[in-house]
Amino acid sequence: MAVVDERMPTTSLVFAHWTLHGDGRLTGRTTDVQLPPKELQVLRLLLGSGGVLMTKDHLLEQAWPQGEVAEESLTRCIYSLRKHLGADKTFIKTIYGRGYRFTCPVETETRMRAAGQVCLTCGRVSHG
Incomplete structure (x- = not known):
């Protein structure tokens, strides 16, 4: 049985002793x-701003692109992020x-992670 190992790049953002993984996990x-x-x-x-001011309007437009949202939602988001940190x-x-x-300075880290192995005969994917 022929098997192809598929690998997918994942990008993480690293700052101080924290890592924001591509899957949305924040680890410290x-x-x-x-x-x-x-x-x-x-x-x-x-993290992607490079230390530049992110205006409330810009954050609201990007995180809530569907429109009507109260500034309080952003405030709660920031409060929660600070609590995690x-x-x-x-x-x-x-x-x-x-x-x-x-x-805080932010670095980008790219790693290859196995997405699974694909059997060339039957097309099944096995993970890990």
């Missing part, structure tokens, strides 16, 4: 949490009346 020294979709989206935007909550700095800035 003693933390491993699956972020809800909106928190994940907002954190990715902040614990002692490192100061990485998300509030620029009052304007938005937020991520203050």
